Amino acid sequence: MYSDASPLHAQRPTLPARLPMAAAALWFTAFLASALPWLNQLEPAALLSAFWTFNPDSYPSVLAHFSWAPRVSMAILVGAALGLAGAVTQQILGNPLASPTTLGVAAGSQFGVTVASLFFPGVLAFSPDLPAIAGGLLAIAMVIALTWRLGFSPVTVILAGLVITFFLGAMNMAFLLLKGEWLGNLFIWGAGSLMQNNWQPFINLWPRVLILASLMLLLMRPLQLLQLGETSANSLGARVSWVRASALFLVVMLSATVVSRVGVIAFVGLAAPVLARLLGARTLESRIGWSTMLGGGLLLLADTLAHLASSWGDGSLIPTGTTTALIGGPIILLALQGFRNAHHMPGQTSTPAGFLPRRRPAGIVCAIVAALLLLTVSISMGWSPGLDGWSWTQVSQWNDAWVWRGPRMLAAILAGVALGLAGTLIQRMTGNPMGSPEMLGISGGAALLMVVVVLSGLEAGRTVQLIAATGGAAGALGLLIILARRHRFAGNQLLLGGLALYVFMDAGLRLVMASGGTEASKLLSWMYGSTWLVSESEAIGLLVFVLAISAMLAAIVRPLTILPLGDISASSLGLSVGRARLLLLLLAAVMTAAATVVIGPLSFVGLIAPHLARVLGQQTVGRQLQTAALVGGLLLGVADYFSRIVVYPNQLPAGLLAALVGGLYFLWGLSRHGRA
Amino acid sequence: MFTRLFTNSRLLVVALAILAAAPSFAGSWHHENGTLELDERPQRIVALNWAATEALLLLGVTPVGVADLAGYSYWVAEPSLPESGVHNVGTRVAPSLEAIAELKPDLIVTSAEMAPAADLLEQIAPTYVVSVYRKGSQPFNQALSMLTTLGQILDREERAQAVIDDIEQTLARLRARLANAGVTERPVALVNFLDDRHVRIYAPNGLFQTALDALGLTNAWPHDGNFWGFSVVGLEAIAPFPDARLVVLSPTPPGLSENLTDSPFWTHFPPVQRDQVYQVDAVWPFGGVFPVKRLALQITDSLLAGGSNLVQ
Known part of the structure; x- marks a missing residue:
């Protein structure tokens, strides 16, 4: 399944010496660094004995026994568990970007814990595992339900995991925004902390990890068959789907159990297997074994760095999830460099989307969607709650109401149009019905820079926000171009690169969240689309911009029709494939950036508007673009209206509502139409 | 007569001007x-x-x-x-x-x-x-100036002054009570429990420091926090301050007290062994001048009533 697991490597499965050496060096450094601050209080022998005993008369000894030793043990245990879970996940899905986090398990666990904290605090006090495991299972069940019929094809699973992460993340954020004061612990939990003051959590955890890990190892042989490819494995009698499902179930149990104790530790499950492979682990056994070893060492090192950083600073907590990002991030970038994706994307083998609904006349469909859009505008302008209940605003008074309802509605609709267009472009270009600006990471790049601005402590006015978002989108685009140039802007690499960017953004977001409540709430509210901040001039500026881009698009329908025919056919039809892709990519990126400023990075509109256009029977490029634009506008127009009224006078970010509705549609639509 | 009329009318004008000025407010x-x-x-x-x-x-x-x-x-x-x-x-x-x-x-x-x-x-x-809260600001001074400026804007300067005087007098009275009882020596660590492993500790650059200063108490935590005046730290971060008394602000997360009593780290913590854990009602840490008075009252009562070795 891996490009590097080709027969060439299989012939020489000998282990390079650098692997055990690197692992030993990692463990030694990490352990020494972790012990160093204690050596001026305790003798080395006394410190080592802290793992099993303590001297009740010496407080440093009590501290070492109940704080340092359990923390070290916990870091190793959790790191090893995540490394193992990551390696198994990557084996199941045959994708080096797979990990429990990217499959939505972390978001699901967080959702479970959030719901429990708010509504059933007793459950949380009784057992932290239950809500986390339930949430993690919910997430993975959604991913499995989505991808069941597609036979868990690798990239589909990753993308579905990302969608579920967005969806459950949106639910988490809704709670955090409305009830943040009650959820102080979740801000820490979301960034991961290995702080201990007792052995009890470790004693509770290790038998569970051991049992789950042993069960996983029992699945080794069937897993190994997966490496041969689906057809060969099936013919050897392995029930591929069943093996994948049960292995995934174990992965969820393991990561949710771990995550419920220490919070979301990002990157370790991703970086450890990648590092093992980079250092030369080839066979499945060696990958799983060394990934487990390296995971333990990596997390111990990361946690020690976090601990040292917080004691060198002003003592405030540096979440371990942040340092794992600092260590894991470069490892993953390194891996992406050499990663050649030889897989088929779902749907790529057949027509761009795997289903062909009956064609319908474009005029009628467009007219219906446009009429719905008009209806939305009228209701949004007229029917609205006030402080004394609901009332209908007369058309003659719309002029006054426009100030508060108009610009945000217009901007939301325009953002929807832009995302609909960008989404169609990307889906056409990648020939993948799951491609979208969200998945491309351009929105993620815009958001990443915004996170950086908030971290730097600037009081960001509107202009700073705009500049940051545009700069971030441009940066992400530049990175993607560099990353993808050698692949001639082919779709798969872009999607995976985008995923990596999103993971970075997420790590930054969690760091902000751990540092304190208010900045986090501000940032979250922006991230999920603060249409309420849009002024009239901004809305009009956006209108001009979107009109201009639409005009340009009308001129380049042809390359879009030709590109999905394949590189060779496209070239032979006289198209400069690389240049056409670059141009389309640029257009999509610029539109995404504009929309992201308004609606935040995480709406699903760029994903579902093109999909809906297809469902509505618009197959040719031009028609799909028109309909997708209208549908996108309609979706975000409705989302903006609801964001204003559902919890009036509180507001939910419009992008969050769009993500919730869009996520539901996606779940339904993919399970119905996604059959390849 | 002309003169008189003139004088009268001039008086009238002056009076009118005063009348007009009195309710007008700019x-x-x-x-x-x-x-x-x-x-x-x-x-x-x-x-x-x-x-x-x-x-x-x-x-x-x-x-x-x-x-x-x-x-x-x-x-x-x-x-x-x-x-x-x-x-x-x-x-x-x-x-x-x-x-x-x-x-x-x-x-x-x-x-x-x-x-x-x-x-x-x-x-x-x-x-x-x-x-009141931004980078480098002194929350209490900012809150005072917000109160007095709003007093001017709303034409309630005396009321503003009365509030400030009341707070100052209350703080002075409380300080004397503590000094008389001789309970000001040990430093105080002010914390909110976020879960059983992490606390929010109130730092010397925050609003609550004003209350501690006014009461003649020392803050056990030496580092500045974020501009809201707190740091999120692990529970172990307060271990290096064994001389401190621990003031815990409510509310606490469910199940906290069982988890702490099960933890030898906590039961061996010197303040706990000395029964110097004091729990007080919730006080809003990011408010204006009033929380200082509310906190000072509660700390004083609680210190004088004596501590315990657990939190509820």
Whole structure:
């Protein structure tokens, strides 16, 4: 399944010496660094004995026994568990970007814990595992339900995991925004902390990890068959789907159990297997074994760095999830460099989307969607709650109401149009019905820079926000171009690169969240689309911009029709494939950036508007673009209206509502139409 | 006679001028985002954060709208909002501009946190921007100046002064009580438990430091926190301060007390062994001047009543 697991490597499965050496060096450094601050209080022998005993008369000894030793043990245990879970996940899905986090398990666990904290605090006090495991299972069940019929094809699973992460993340954020004061612990939990003051959590955890890990190892042989490819494995009698499902179930149990104790530790499950492979682990056994070893060492090192950083600073907590990002991030970038994706994307083998609904006349469909859009505008302008209940605003008074309802509605609709267009472009270009600006990471790049601005402590006015978002989108685009140039802007690499960017953004977001409540709430509210901040001039500026881009698009329908025919056919039809892709990519990126400023990075509109256009029977490029634009506008127009009224006078970010509705549609639509 | 008439009329003019001047009310105040110009004393005021809400209530002015009304009553509690007549205008992060506009305010009080919405707010009503909490600010001094400036703007300067005097006198009285009882020696660590492993510890650059200073107490935690005046730290981070007394602010997470009593780290912690854990009612740490008084009262009562070895 891996490009590097080709027969060439299989012939020489000998282990390079650098692997055990690197692992030993990692463990030694990490352990020494972790012990160093204690050596001026305790003798080395006394410190080592802290793992099993303590001297009740010496407080440093009590501290070492109940704080340092359990923390070290916990870091190793959790790191090893995540490394193992990551390696198994990557084996199941045959994708080096797979990990429990990217499959939505972390978001699901967080959702479970959030719901429990708010509504059933007793459950949380009784057992932290239950809500986390339930949430993690919910997430993975959604991913499995989505991808069941597609036979868990690798990239589909990753993308579905990302969608579920967005969806459950949106639910988490809704709670955090409305009830943040009650959820102080979740801000820490979301960034991961290995702080201990007792052995009890470790004693509770290790038998569970051991049992789950042993069960996983029992699945080794069937897993190994997966490496041969689906057809060969099936013919050897392995029930591929069943093996994948049960292995995934174990992965969820393991990561949710771990995550419920220490919070979301990002990157370790991703970086450890990648590092093992980079250092030369080839066979499945060696990958799983060394990934487990390296995971333990990596997390111990990361946690020690976090601990040292917080004691060198002003003592405030540096979440371990942040340092794992600092260590894991470069490892993953390194891996992406050499990663050649030889897989088929779902749907790529057949027509761009795997289903062909009956064609319908474009005029009628467009007219219906446009009429719905008009209806939305009228209701949004007229029917609205006030402080004394609901009332209908007369058309003659719309002029006054426009100030508060108009610009945000217009901007939301325009953002929807832009995302609909960008989404169609990307889906056409990648020939993948799951491609979208969200998945491309351009929105993620815009958001990443915004996170950086908030971290730097600037009081960001509107202009700073705009500049940051545009700069971030441009940066992400530049990175993607560099990353993808050698692949001639082919779709798969872009999607995976985008995923990596999103993971970075997420790590930054969690760091902000751990540092304190208010900045986090501000940032979250922006991230999920603060249409309420849009002024009239901004809305009009956006209108001009979107009109201009639409005009340009009308001129380049042809390359879009030709590109999905394949590189060779496209070239032979006289198209400069690389240049056409670059141009389309640029257009999509610029539109995404504009929309992201308004609606935040995480709406699903760029994903579902093109999909809906297809469902509505618009197959040719031009028609799909028109309909997708209208549908996108309609979706975000409705989302903006609801964001204003559902919890009036509180507001939910419009992008969050769009993500919730869009996520539901996606779940339904993919399970119905996604059959390849 | 002419002269007299002239004198009379001149007196009249002067009198008229005085009469006209007395109710008329004009002034301009510089604030963080420009200048506030007012021709009349504001009657309908909207407060977009809880520090501002508290200041208005202390001045005896009931705002027509506040952000997160229910949250204020739960977390800040004192000074209390009237049961009715005040409207909720949405969350503190993203208030509803339309709801604010519908209240037709003649003054909006907000902080620099609302900077992205500053222009839109200014469209609704004159906006006074004052941040008690921002980088490098001294929260208590900022809160004092917010209170006195709002006193000027609302023509309630005496009331503002009375509030400040009351707080100062209360603090002095409490300080004397503590000194007489001889319980000011050991430093105090002020914490909120976030879960059984992490606390929010209140730092020397925060609002609560003012209460400790006024009571003659030392803060056990030496490092500055974020500009809100706290740091999130692991419980183990307070271990290096074995001489401290631990003041725990409610509310605490469920199940905390069982988890702590099970933990030898906690039971061996010197303050716990000395029964020097003091739990006090919730005090809003990010308010204006009033929480200082509320906290000082509670700390004093609690220190004088004696501590225990557990938290509820």
